[in-house]
Amino acid sequence: xxxxxxxxxxxxRDHRFDGHFFIGVKSTGIYCRPICPAxxxxxxxxxxxxxxxxxxxxxxxxxIRCRPDSAPGSSAWQGAKTTALRAKQxxxxxxxxxxxxxxxxxxxxxxxxxxxxxxxxHFGISVTQYRLFNRCHFAKKLLQETSLSVSQVAFAAGFxxxxxxxxxxxxxxxxxxxxxxxxxxxxxxxLTLKLPFxxxxxxxxxxxxxxxxxxxxxxxxxxxxxxxxxxxxxxQGQFTAEFVEYKHHFLVSIDIDQPRFLQPILSEIRRVLDxxxxxxxxxxxxxxxxxxxxxxxxxxxxxxxxxxxxxxIRAVLGQQVSVTAxxxxxxxxxxxxxxxxxxxxxxxxxxxVANSELAFFKMPQARKNALRxxxxxxxxxxxxxxxxxxLPLKGIGPWTVNYAKLRGQSQPDILLAGxxxxxxxxxxxxxxxxxxxxxxxxxxxxxxxQQLT
Numbered sequence: 001x002x003x004x005x006x007x008x009x010x011x012x013r014d015h016r017f018d019g020h021f022f023i024g025v026k027s028t029g030i031y032c033r034p035i036c037p038a039x040x041x042x043x044x045x046x047x048x049x050x051x052x053x054x055x056x057x058x059x060x061x062x063x064i065r066c067r068p069d070s071a072p073g074s075s076a077w078q079g080a081k082t083t084a085l086r087a088k089q090x091x092x093x094x095x096x097x098x099x100x101x102x103x104x105x106x107x108x109x110x111x112x113x114x115x116x117x118x119x120x121x122h123f124g125i126s127v128t129q130y131r132l133f134n135r136c137h138f139a140k141k142l143l144q145e146t147s148l149s150v151s152q153v154a155f156a157a158g159f160x161x162x163x164x165x166x167x168x169x170x171x172x173x174x175x176x177x178x179x180x181x182x183x184x185x186x187x188x189x190x191l192t193l194k195l196p197f198x199x200x201x202x203x204x205x206x207x208x209x210x211x212x213x214x215x216x217x218x219x220x221x222x223x224x225x226x227x228x229x230x231x232x233x234x235x236q237g238q239f240t241a242e243f244v245e246y247k248h249h250f251l252v253s254i255d256i257d258q259p260r261f262l263q264p265i266l267s268e269i270r271r272v273l274d275x276x277x278x279x280x281x282x283x284x285x286x287x288x289x290x291x292x293x294x295x296x297x298x299x300x301x302x303x304x305x306x307x308x309x310x311x312x313i314r315a316v317l318g319q320q321v322s323v324t325a326x327x328x329x330x331x332x333x334x335x336x337x338x339x340x341x342x343x344x345x346x347x348x349x350x351x352x353v354a355n356s357e358l359a360f361f362k363m364p365q366a367r368k369n370a371l372r373x374x375x376x377x378x379x380x381x382x383x384x385x386x387x388x389x390x391l392p393l394k395g396i397g398p399w400t401v402n403y404a405k406l407r408g409q410s411q412p413d414i415l416l417a418g419x420x421x422x423x424x425x426x427x428x429x430x431x432x433x434x435x436x437x438x439x440x441x442x443x444x445x446x447x448x449x450q451q452l453t
Contacts (some may be wrong), residue, residue, distance in 0.1 A: 003048040009044070010034045015199050015248050016280055020072040022049045024060040029174075031055035036066035053125055059173040062140065069141045070249075072196045072278040083108055084118040091131050092267045094206040098121075101127045101296040102308050107385065111310055135159065136172040139265050140206035143180040145193045148259060150177060156259045176294035176359040191256070195241070195266065196249040200299030203243045205450060207274075212323050215330050217345050218338065226273070230306055231339065233382075235261040238344060239269060250275070271410050272304035282440045286447065293432040296426070297414050297450045304410045308387060309378045310347050311408025315400040317372050329361070368397025385409070406442055425451040 009017040024031040024047040031049065032038065041209035049055040052068045062068045073092075087104050104127065105112040119127050134316050142148055146155065154165035169177045207221065214221050219228040220240070227240030237256035241281055244251055252269060270276060279299050287296060305311040313333070318326035337348035337356055354376035358368040373393045377386070387404050390396045399418045406414040415434055416422050425448035426434075437444045 006048045007043065008032075011040065014225050016278075017197055018196070018248070019073060020050075022055050022068055022071075023047070024049060024055045024058060029060055030063045031068060032178070033066045033068055033071050036063055038065055040397065051125075052137065053123070053130060054307075056133060056174070057125065059174065062137075065415060067141075067144065069137045070194060070196050072198045072272070083110060083115070083205035087115055087119065087127070088123070089267075090132065091127070091134060092263070116435040131158075132168055133172050133262075136169050139165065139169060139177070140173060140180050141193065142262070143177060146191050148191070150181070152259055153177075156262045158260075158263070159206065165360070166331065169388050191251050191259075191262070192251060192253045193266065194247075194249045194290065195252050195270055195275055198280075199277055200245075200279060201245070201248075201301065202271075202279075202297060202299035203245065205297060205299075205382050206301050206303055208453070209446075209449075213327050213336055213398040215327065217343070218334050218347055218427050228306065229331075229344050231263065232307075234258060235265065236341070236346065237265070240266075241269065241273060268306065270438060272306060273300035274304065275295065277301060277443075279413075279443075285440055286437055286444060289436040290432050294429040294447060294451055296447055300446050301444060302410050302412075302446060303407065305407040306347070308385070308404050308408035309350055309375075311404040311406075312374050312378070312387075312396075312400065313371060314351070315403040316367070316395070318403075319367070332360065350375040350382075353451075354379050366395060393451055406445065410442075412442045413439040414445065416445050419445070421452055422448050 004019075006017075006021050009020070010023055013034055013035050019033070021034065022031050023034060023036070023041075025041045025045055026047060027041065027045045031052070047058070049058070052062070052071070055068075056062075087108055090104055090107065101115060102112045105115040108115065110118075116127060119125065119130065125133070135157040139153050139159075142153045142156060143150070146153075150165075151162055154162055157165070157169065159165040166177060169175075189448075192284070203224070207226070209222070210219075210221055210226060214388060219226070221227075225240055225242045227238060230236065235256055235258035237254060239252055239254040240274040241250040241252045250273060252266070254262070254265070254269075256265060279301070283298065285295050290296070305314060314326065314330055317329040317333070321329070333353075334345060334347060337352050338350075339346045339348065354372050358371060361368060370393070374390065374396060377390065377393060381389070387401050387409070390401050390404075391398070399416065402414050402416055405411045406416065415437075417434070422445060428451065429448075434441060434444060
């Protein structure tokens with residue numbers, strides 16, 4: 001592997017390279033991020049690794065100063081690695097943390113043997129080994145950033161026993177868990193963790209987009225923060241993410257009733273805030289293909305919606321009405337059918353929507369039927385991720401499905417070609433071939449919407 005460009009990146013300590021590779025220092029036996037504040041090691045004492053688990057496999061232990069577990073993740077849409085990266089993403093967000101390789105392969109539409117080959121080819125590690133490393137890395141983050149007990153950390157990371165956790169941690173990270181429990185652990189009831197991103201991050205554009213679509217009291221938004229409640233069959237709670245621009249991270253305060261499901265919830269927060277996108281790479285590609293057709297907004301992210309069901313409901317209620325009218329309808333739905341726990345309100349479940357007559361809505365019956373059809377399908381197929389299966393439902397068209405893919409799944413290559421805003425922006429721009437903008441046409445969609453502001 002050619003590492004010459006990593007040598008220059010390491011010497012520059014540019015935050016845009018954070019998470020792209022890791023550095024093993026032979027003289028200390030430690031591996032670091034390229035932005036580590038420690039004195040720069042001599043080149044002859046350095047070894048480069050594309051992934052943190054590769055450095056750990058080579059016998060290096062994680063740096064306590066720069067904390068490799070805090071590096072932003074790599075984007076999950078890079079050419080031939082797509083299937084392997086998608087599998088990696090599914091492991092990171094697995095709610096039960098027990099999903100077998102066979103089940104992963106089934107979800108991805110490939111054989112388990114092929115998936116194992118892809119993982120070994122692109123990551124140099126087996127699916128099982130990666131899952132174990134991933135759990136240990138996450139446990140390290142909890143040990144250093146929260147006041148959870150060691151047993152709570154072990155269970156939150158997916159281990160069934162303390163002994164197994166201690167053995168795996170020492171094997172994977174070459175250090176005992178007790179040495180990770182610093183003297184400065186937080187003592188708050190609400191957990192607070194840092195979720196990093198690779199700059200630039202255009203918070204202003206994201207905040208303005210969310211403000212126009214904010215559903216209160218389900219969500220809350222300020223000049224530098226966004227938060228919301230969440231609920232699924234495993235856990236419930238709420239989070240608030242504070243944008244800390246100069247440190248290139250969000251400081252996330254999270255209240256969750258079942259800490260063992262913390263990892264997939266944090267993974268979902270990362271998706272909703274689009275923290276793993278490399279916007280510099282994306283915008284360079286778009287600029288090359290657009291050739292000045294529009295002026296690109298730097299650091300633009302994809303604002304996610306918490307679930308595909310919620311995204312689908314928002315899309316149906318947003319059909320052929322203004323953004324403000326759609327927000328009012330969603331707010332009314334949450335007020336009428338949302339579950340309430342004290343001051344906290346949750347988005348209604350598919351079962352609740354499917355069983356409601358929706359009499360409180362002043363809209364055509366066909367629109368109500370579309371809502372109930374979608375809700376019934378999601379209730380009957382809670383694990384369905386192939387959203388094209390919505391298309392046979394009466395009242396659900398390609399725009400609705402693509403909107404749910406765009407914001408409910410954060411798929412990177414969805415152009416909402418039938419959207420009125422997209423059409424208007426395209427009409428005001430110089431001609432360009434949008435197909436050449438693949439695989440980042442979701443970002444093109446948001447760039448086009450940005451032209452209207």
